[in-house]
Amino acid sequence: MTxxxxxxxxxxxxxxxxxxxxxxxxxRSTLGWAWSLINPLALAAMFxxxxxxxxxxxxxxxxxxxxxxxxxxxLCALLxxxxxxxGMTGSxxxxxxxxxxxxxxxxxxxVLVGSAVLALVVTLVIEMSVLAVALLIAGNxxxxxxxxxxxxxALQTAFVVGLGLALSVLNVYFRDIQHFLTIxxxxxxxASPVIYPIRLVEExxxxxxxxDGVPAMAIYKFNxxxxxxxxxxxxxxxxxxxxxxxxxxVTAASLGTLVLGWKVFQRFEPRLAEEL
Amino acid sequence: xxxxxxxxxxxxxxxxxxAERNQSLKAAMMRGGRAKYDEFWALRDVxxxxxxxxxxxxxxxxxxxxxxxxxxMARILRPDRGRITVAGKVSALLELGAGFHPELSGRENVxxxxxxxxxxxxxVDKRFDEIVDFAGLDQFIDSPVKNYxxxxxxxxxFSVAINVDPDVLLVDEVLAVGDETFQRRCNEKFAExxxxxxxxxxxxxxxxIVRTMCDSAAWLExxxxxxxxxxxxxxxxxxxxxxxxxxxxxxxxxxxxxxVRWGSGEAQVERIELLDADGMPTRxxxxxxxxxxxxxxxxxxxxxxxxxxFGLHRLDGVHVSGINSRESFSLAEINGPGHVDxxxxxxxxxxxTYDVTAAIHSWDNLETWDHRNKALRFDVEPGLPRExxxxxxxxxxxxxxxxx
Numbered sequence: 276m277t278x279x280x281x282x283x284x285x286x287x288x289x290x291x292x293x294x295x296x297x298x299x300x301x302x303r304s305t306l307g308w309a310w311s312l313i314n315p316l317a318l319a320a321m322f323x324x325x326x327x328x329x330x331x332x333x334x335x336x337x338x339x340x341x342x343x344x345x346x347x348x349x350l351c352a353l354l355x356x357x358x359x360x361x362g363m364t365g366s367x368x369x370x371x372x373x374x375x376x377x378x379x380x381x382x383x384x385x386v387l388v389g390s391a392v393l394a395l396v397v398t399l400v401i402e403m404s405v406l407a408v409a410l411l412i413a414g415n416x417x418x419x420x421x422x423x424x425x426x427x428x429a430l431q432t433a434f435v436v437g438l439g440l441a442l443s444v445l446n447v448y449f450r451d452i453q454h455f456l457t458i459x460x461x462x463x464x465x466a467s468p469v470i471y472p473i474r475l476v477e478e479x480x481x482x483x484x485x486x487d488g489v490p491a492m493a494i495y496k497f498n499x500x501x502x503x504x505x506x507x508x509x510x511x512x513x514x515x516x517x518x519x520x521x522x523x524x525v526t527a528a529s530l531g532t533l534v535l536g537w538k539v540f541q542r543f544e545p546r547l548a549e550e551l
Numbered sequence: 552x553x554x555x556x557x558x559x560x561x562x563x564x565x566x567x568x569x570a571e572r573n574q575s576l577k578a579a580m581m582r583g584g585r586a587k588y589d590e591f592w593a594l595r596d597v598x599x600x601x602x603x604x605x606x607x608x609x610x611x612x613x614x615x616x617x618x619x620x621x622x623x624m625a626r627i628l629r630p631d632r633g634r635i636t637v638a639g640k641v642s643a644l645l646e647l648g649a650g651f652h653p654e655l656s657g658r659e660n661v662x663x664x665x666x667x668x669x670x671x672x673x674x675v676d677k678r679f680d681e682i683v684d685f686a687g688l689d690q691f692i693d694s695p696v697k698n699y700x701x702x703x704x705x706x707x708x709f710s711v712a713i714n715v716d717p718d719v720l721l722v723d724e725v726l727a728v729g730d731e732t733f734q735r736r737c738n739e740k741f742a743e744x745x746x747x748x749x750x751x752x753x754x755x756x757x758x759x760i761v762r763t764m765c766d767s768a769a770w771l772e773x774x775x776x777x778x779x780x781x782x783x784x785x786x787x788x789x790x791x792x793x794x795x796x797x798x799x800x801x802x803x804x805x806x807x808x809x810x811v812r813w814g815s816g817e818a819q820v821e822r823i824e825l826l827d828a829d830g831m832p833t834r835x836x837x838x839x840x841x842x843x844x845x846x847x848x849x850x851x852x853x854x855x856x857x858x859x860x861f862g863l864h865r866l867d868g869v870h871v872s873g874i875n876s877r878e879s880f881s882l883a884e885i886n887g888p889g890h891v892d893x894x895x896x897x898x899x900x901x902x903x904t905y906d907v908t909a910a911i912h913s914w915d916n917l918e919t920w921d922h923r924n925k926a927l928r929f930d931v932e933p934g935l936p937r938e939x940x941x942x943x944x945x946x947x948x949x950x951x952x953x954x955x
Contacts, residue, residue: 302654379649381626
């Protein structure tokens with residue numbers, strides 16, 4: 276059984292694996308670290324072109340910030356979303372790609388999942404810093420809200436690690452999971468208010484008579500990513516404290532997922548070396 | 552001393568053998584659960600106590616469960632029943648350089664690998680020079696390991712693993728890495744660790760090494776411990792038990808004419824026998840034993856002054872010896888059947904597998920009547936002296952002359 280004490284003793288290993296991940300990733304590319312910025316920017320540019328220009332979608336006006344700029348509104352949600360999606364894709368494969376290590380050396384295996392996610396946290400922090408600078412230039416003084424953003428990041432990390440722990444170990448037994456994940460992430464993307472403002476969902480629910488009496492908004496908000504994105508946008512785009520209900524649910528869901536994920540991991544971990 | 556370093560109590564390990572291993576949800580749903588599997592007990596009720604400071608060997612044939620047991624000790628596999636307790640820090644040499652990242656430099660990989668094995672950054676800092684020195688990679692340490700030769704890769708892996716400074720070192724057949732110089736250094740390192748009172752557990756097929764290096768050994772057979780004792784006793788029993796089967800296989804598979812045969816055929820070597828000290832035919836002998844090779848021949852006509860030739864090749868092709876009977880005897884005439892013996896009072900061959908070549912030819916060597924290349928294969932098992940290396944053992948005398 277991996278104990279908490281053992282995990283804390285592996286902090287250094289975790290740090291080293293994270294740095295292996297990060298250094299190995301961009302080792303032979305000319306642009307190197309710049310790629311971690313180019314990717315989300317390219318994505319943001321594409322979405323802006325399609326939705327803001329072609330579909331003529333308008334970004335909501337930040338309240339109380341007064342900011343109204345589609346790409347920034349998008350990026351506040353897109354960056355956390357990319358973290359979730361690449362965090363899940365990365366951690367789900369972390370055990371199978373390191374099969375050789377798992378079969379030959381003993382160390383707490385959770386570290387592999389943890390390092391896959393933490394490497395992305397590092398990337399996310401860089402991206403968020405760049406976003407914060409962009410917001411400052413656009414006139415949004417996000418500085419007072421950054422500590423809360425860090426809390427949100429920590430919660431989201433717990434959420435992703437929890438999902439990653441459970442999925443990575445299940446993926447060893449059913450390799451289909453990683454293929455299924457691709458589809459599921461697409462679905463999840465559209466079920467979260469990344470490219471659209473949540474106001475559109477509220478309006479759609481209100482005007483759909485078939486949904487009368489159905490707690491549709493509660494169902495929609497069951498997805499913790501809704502709460503995360505709303506909170507990030509509140510802090511960075513609107514410059515106000517997030518909704519307490521969102522924050523509460525996000526906290527509960529993250530910690531719950533982490534505990535549950537770790538339980539699943541421990542349940543299946545003993546036979547890992549022979550099943551891989 | 553007197554403490555137990557590794558205690559194995561009633562350990563069972565079960566493996567699942569999947570008849571059809573398609574790890575997919577569809578397959579799982581169709582069967583209403585996980586894939587069907589057969590169970591296979593790799594270890595059954597294994598009890599073992601390895602005293603601290605000793606060097607312990609696990610021997611047994613392939614599939615006997617010795618590597619599984621070692622992996623259980625290393626905590627890579629978890630026993631299904633029973634308990635294994637290891638006192639102190641464990642390091643396992645199962646695969647060298649596991650976890651090296653090809654794009655990172657040797658230096659970065661040393662730190663990474665060492666932390667996987669449980670060393671802190673400070674500890675690596677202290678030992679870094681020693682590690683690099685031992686691997687002999689000073690000038691390459693800052694180039695990516697993907698540019699390393701496989702030898703360099705393994706040497707670096709070994710060097711890191713051995714410098715983890717474990718209390719218990721688990722070794723699985725990795726002694727056979729690197730060139731001779733590196734091997735010698737490894738063996739010195741093992742001796743050094745042994746001297747420091749570290750416990751070493753080895754899984755090995757190299758019975759010679761086990762005999763010389765280990766204090767005690769356990770012999771596993773089909774997942775059950777068959778015998779625990781001193782290596783000398785155990786290996787004798789083991790060879791006795793396992794080799795009769797092997798002899799038959801050899802007879803069937805290689806026959807007696809694995810090699811090439813030529814000659815004009817006036818006389819023929821019909822059969823070659825290997826006889827032990829008691830004159831009994833055998834296919835395996837021990838280093839230092841008295842052995843006789845008997846060549847049964849038949850001359851189809853009267854032939855004057857026949858010369859018998861005897862050649863010996865090691866399995867890897869090294870020509871160990873070639874000798875003939877011309878300087879020993881000269882037969883006036885051979886006609887019909889007969890045999891000649893070639894005897895070595897103390898077999899000077901090191902453990903290994905050898906092939907015998909036999910020939911009959913005329914005194915002037917112009918006519919080869921029969922030449923049978925590599926016609927008999929036999930094994931030499933470790934014997935006396937226990938510590939020897941090279942191609943052959945010279946049976947000489949050591950005489951000390953102390954004083955000025």
